[in-house]
Amino acid sequence: MTATTAPRSALRSRDFRLLIAGQGLSMVTYGAYLSMLSWYAYRLTGSPGASSLVLGVAAVSEVTTLLLGGALADRWNRRSMMVLADTGRLVAVGALAVLTATEHTNLLVLAVCAALVSLFDGLFYPAFGGIVPATVPVDMIGSANASLGFVRSVSAIAGPALGGAVYASAGMATVLALTAVAFLVALATALALRPLPRTGPPVRSRPLRDIAEGTRYVLSVPLLVSIPVAAGALLLSEGPTQTLLPRLVEEHFDGGAGTLSLLTTAYGAGAAAGALLYARWMPRRRRAVNVYVSWTAAHVLCAAMALATWLPGAIALAAVRGLCGGLGFALWETLLMQVVTPDKLSRVYSVNLFGTKALMPLGFALGGWAGAHAPAATVIACGQLAGAVLMGSLLLVRRIRAVN
Known part of the structure; x- marks a missing residue:
């Protein structure tokens, strides 16, 4: 086993360290946000149908922009796409946190904000998937994916646990505020990236x-x-x-x-x-x-x-x-x-x-x-x-x- 095949080898890349630090934090808090979203919708209305509505609107919104996000990310700057998406998610979740803290949230507000977050998700994920190989040398791509897979899996456990604990002790507004802070950190790390440049002439996006x-x-x-x-x-x-x-x-x-x-x-x-x-x-x-x-x-x-x-x-x-x-x-x-x-x-x-x-x-x-x-x-x-x-x-x- 050589050093270049170990998970730590990808972490030798400055850009990959920034990427996994910012996005790893946002994965955990986003898991907390998603795990509490349906519960909060139910608590707002007392109806199970409210949870289905909010989750359904969010799912449809993400699907709406996924293919467009892939097309734009292949023609545009992927780091800029991530910055745009993280900014949009930060604004939407931050606004919902303020509205929730001031008790101005209703089912319509919750559904609209959840839809906006998911619209930007559809722009973010294709850009993120495409930028990973540009943050590490070719021989470290496998190591990078192993590290990301580990972080995703841990986040899938830690996110809902964090969401439940914070919701029970401090309420939904605090869950949303933590998610917004994590998006801010992810935005800052994305801005600091210096991914490898693309080869070939630029192509007009259609x-x-x-x-x-x-x-x-x-x-x-x-x-x-x-x-x-x-x-x-x-x-x-x-x-x-x-x-x-x-x-x-x-x-x-x-x-x-x-x-x-x-x-x-x-x-x-x-x-x-x-x-x-x-x-x-x-x-x-x-x-x-x-x-x-x-x-x-x-x-x-x-x-x-x-x-x-x-x-x-x-x-x-x-x-x-x-x-x-x-x-x-x-x-x-x-x-x-x-x-x-x-x-x-x-x-x-x-x-x-x-x-x-x-x-x-x-x-x-x-x-x-x-x-x-x-x-x-x-x-x-x-x-x-x-x-x-x-x-x-x-x-x-x-x-x-x-x-x-």
Whole structure:
């Protein structure tokens, strides 16, 4: 194992240290914000429909700008895109914090501010995905993705825990204020970045044409053709799982919020371990095969977790599922950055995110409908196994298996 393959090697880059420090902090506080958003909507109105409205508006808003964000980030300065997005999110969350602290928040205000934050999310994520390779040398891209994967996984655990603790002790206004401060830090670190310059002459941005060109590119590259298949697998598996997991906890384990937290925490810890495993392993061959084997295994493990009746066993399965998912995700991100041409990277990211986020509401609806006709364990297991079949089918495609 050489020093350049360890996670710390990417941290030797000044720009990557700035990037992961600013964005890591915002990931944690943004997780706190998202975890409390639906609860606050419910508390404002006393209606579960309010939570669905706010989350639905936020989801639609992000999907609206994702493809545009990818097209602009491939033609414009990605650092400037991140600065714009962080500024927009800072203003929207900061305004909501002030309105909440002064007791001027209602459901309409909450929905509008949440929509604005998500609109800027759609501009931010493609630019962020595209700028990572410009902050480290080529041989450190894998290390950078392992580090980011670890931070994301830890944030997925720490964010909701922080949100719940701060909300209980100081209220929603404080949760929002912390989120705004983190966006301010992320904005400052983005301004301090000095990413590697792009090569080639500047190209005039024509968003609709660029979106179409990016979509054609995705369909022309063997590895990227798997994106819509993976999106279909997520629709069948993750939508029903997220919808019915609380009911599964109640039916199988006679548990409540604490049991649900144990399962989700085990998954997050496993995903963090998967990112670290990738950093230690750093495979150079058959990486596409390893991605789809890892994700197929994650689906099968989730099905086994749903059918388990012993809580410690279910927790262990959730942790191993997270490890497979985190390992596969770190591999996938590195493959994208090394296979996709730099001038199309942000658009590929946007298409990748668009496919999963646009289909997830259908997955939620599918889970709700199926859950009304069958036990939660059956629905989750069937959905996850269907996802495993779809994901595993990619291993039958020779051109995908040939990707190293």
